[in-house]
Amino acid sequence: MIFKILQYIRGYLLIRVTGYSAERFLNACRYRGIRLWNMRPCGNAYEMNISIRGFRKIKPIVRKTGVRVVIVQRSGLPFFLYRYRRRKLFFAGAALFFILIYTLSRFIWSIDFRGNLTRTDETLLEFLKEREVASGMRISDVDCGRIVKDIRKEYDDIIWVSASVEGTKLIIQIKENQDVIKEAEPENEEEADKTIQPEDIVADRDCVVKSIITRKGVPRIAEGTEIKTGDILVSGQVPVNNDAGETIGYQPQVSDADILGQTTVSYEDRESITYEEKKEIINECRSEAPVEKREYYVRIGDWRICFGEIKNKYEHFEQYSSEKRLKLFDNFYLPISFGEKRAVPYTVLEKKREKKELQRILSGRFSQYCEDLEKKGVEIIGNDVKIYTGFQNAEAKGTLTVIMPVGTKRPSQPIEITAPADENEQSGE
Amino acid sequence: MKNRIAEASELPKDVVMGQPVITAMGRTELTIENYRGITEYTDVLIRIQTKIGQIRITGKKLKVEYYTNDDMKLTGQIETIEYQQ
Numbered sequence A: 001m002i003f004k005i006l007q008y009i010r011g012y013l014l015i016r017v018t019g020y021s022a023e024r025f026l027n028a029c030r031y032r033g034i035r036l037w038n039m040r041p042c043g044n045a046y047e048m049n050i051s052i053r054g055f056r057k058i059k060p061i062v063r064k065t066g067v068r069v070v071i072v073q074r075s076g077l078p079f080f081l082y083r084y085r086r087r088k089l090f091f092a093g094a095a096l097f098f099i100l101i102y103t104l105s106r107f108i109w110s111i112d113f114r115g116n117l118t119r120t121d122e123t124l125l126e127f128l129k130e131r132e133v134a135s136g137m138r139i140s141d142v143d144c145g146r147i148v149k150d151i152r153k154e155y156d157d158i159i160w161v162s163a164s165v166e167g168t169k170l171i172i173q174i175k176e177n178q179d180v181i182k183e184a185e186p187e188n189e190e191e192a193d194k195t196i197q198p199e200d201i202v203a204d205r206d207c208v209v210k211s212i213i214t215r216k217g218v219p220r221i222a223e224g225t226e227i228k229t230g231d232i233l234v235s236g237q238v239p240v241n242n243d244a245g246e247t248i249g250y251q252p253q254v255s256d257a258d259i260l261g262q263t264t265v266s267y268e269d270r271e272s273i274t275y276e277e278k279k280e281i282i283n284e285c286r287s288e289a290p291v292e293k294r295e296y297y298v299r300i301g302d303w304r305i306c307f308g309e310i311k312n313k314y315e316h317f318e319q320y321s322s323e324k325r326l327k328l329f330d331n332f333y334l335p336i337s338f339g340e341k342r343a344v345p346y347t348v349l350e351k352k353r354e355k356k357e358l359q360r361i362l363s364g365r366f367s368q369y370c371e372d373l374e375k376k377g378v379e380i381i382g383n384d385v386k387i388y389t390g391f392q393n394a395e396a397k398g399t400l401t402v403i404m405p406v407g408t409k410r411p412s413q414p415i416e417i418t419a420p421a422d423e424n425e426q427s428g429e
Numbered sequence B: 001m002k003n004r005i006a007e008a009s010e011l012p013k014d015v016v017m018g019q020p021v022i023t024a025m026g027r028t029e030l031t032i033e034n035y036r037g038i039t040e041y042t043d044v045l046i047r048i049q050t051k052i053g054q055i056r057i058t059g060k061k062l063k064v065e066y067y068t069n070d071d072m073k074l075t076g077q078i079e080t081i082e083y084q085q
Helices: A002-010 A022-031 A052-057 A059-065 A077-083 A088-104 A121-130 A144-154 A180-194 A355-375 A423-427 B002-009
Strands: A012-018 A036-042 A045-051 A068-075 A110-114 A158-166 A169-176 A199-202 A207-216 A232-235 A237-241 A247-252 A256-272 A274-280 A293-300 A303-307 A316-328 A332-352 A379-383 A386-389 A393-405 A408-411 B021-025 B029-033 B037-041 B045-050 B053-067 B071-084
Touching: A002 A012, A002 A077, A012 A022, A012 A052, A022 A036, A022 A045, A022 A059, A022 B037, A022 B053, A045 A052, A052 A059, A110 A121, A121 A144, A144 A158, A144 A169, A199 A256, A207 A232, A232 A256, A256 A355, A355 A379, A355 A386, A355 A393, B021 B071, B037 B053
Parallel strands: A110 A169
Antiparallel strands: A012 A045, A012 A068, A036 A045, A036 B053, A158 A169, A199 A232, A199 A408, A207 A256, A237 A247, A256 A393, A274 A332, A293 A303, A293 A332, A316 A332, A379 A393, A386 A393, B021 B029, B029 B071, B037 B045, B045 B053, B053 B071
16 A cells, blocks of 8 residues: 555556567566566557656666567656646645645644543633633643643642643543542531531421430420421520529530421322323325424524425424534534424324223322332321322322421521529639 | 585575575465566466576466566466476
């Protein structure tokens, strides 16, 4: 292959050798180191390829061996250039091509991020743009070290960055620290401790308390207490008592407790007996195939050329569309896309469901609901949900008895000290 | 004498004695090294002069792919390879 390309660049001739001692000519060529190839007998003559340089050397051989040499065909770049030497625009175009290739290869045309899991490419691109690193910049202006430093400085959770230029692509490899969120939390908590915002746990629904485990704060309820929405379950104001057992102050705390309460949840679900079914309209001319309208288009920027049309006179139709964008190499997207739109008209048929099917649908949905509850940590201890079928609808109705976590946090109101305490005693805390 | 030296020194005979080397690939390709020249060439017969005599190659559509000082390559439908004194 390389040999053929070299041959083409250097140029070669197809010559026809006639004469009595043509073989002598061949041997003489060989003796002088002139390469001949693609030799074939052609009547009384031989045809063969010879390089331009070789051809210049054969004159003495021709005279000596008394053969006649005729040039049949000239091939290769030198002849091609000579033939088109007057076509200035062609050469200008070729030169422009090389200049363009060279110039364009001096710029960054795409930025590729690898290893970014928590931050999107767009966020990082936006950040780099602020630092004047964007596609279209000169490769000589890219300072990989600075990019690395900037990214490390801006994002704390990125623990390793590498920037490199490959061709016209800037590759930025990132390693993120997955533990950073876990580490950050205790810090926040410590900070929060300094300016503590006391919080109570209040009931978010009416229920009977089944169990309570308090980690911080003062429980106001015990197991078996009936509570109403809004009741304080755990107070964030921890009383501070003196030796006499009198409350002399309250220490603010963020209360923390696991409280389980027994309550009832009503459940209601409805399913219509009749339902609509879509049916494709079958084309009468072409049996089996449904009626369909297609439209193809080419979109360049905001400008688009369409082939076909999906407009139709049907009352109902489904529309599908898909589009594909052209790209060069891996991720050099061009502003040209191809797309297809498809409209499939259909008729609506009204159908009735069987009783068994309704039951199946409703009980399926109910068990899905129960599963979802259990995933949230809710324990179901009783249910009386029943399915009723009417004329138009089937209903699943009833209540569930459940044990579930209760309580939401709310800022605690400071409690005023009822019994005024002495200054001395306060300092002795 | 030369033969003996070649055998004793275990040098390849094509180098020491200029023996022709013929490498045939299937029936369609033939490479010949260490030859003196072509004495006859048509598309059914090629006679090649070597140090040990003539080699006759017959076949159909015989073509010389290349012909240089070191070796030559023949292609075509090769039928026979004969040695003649």
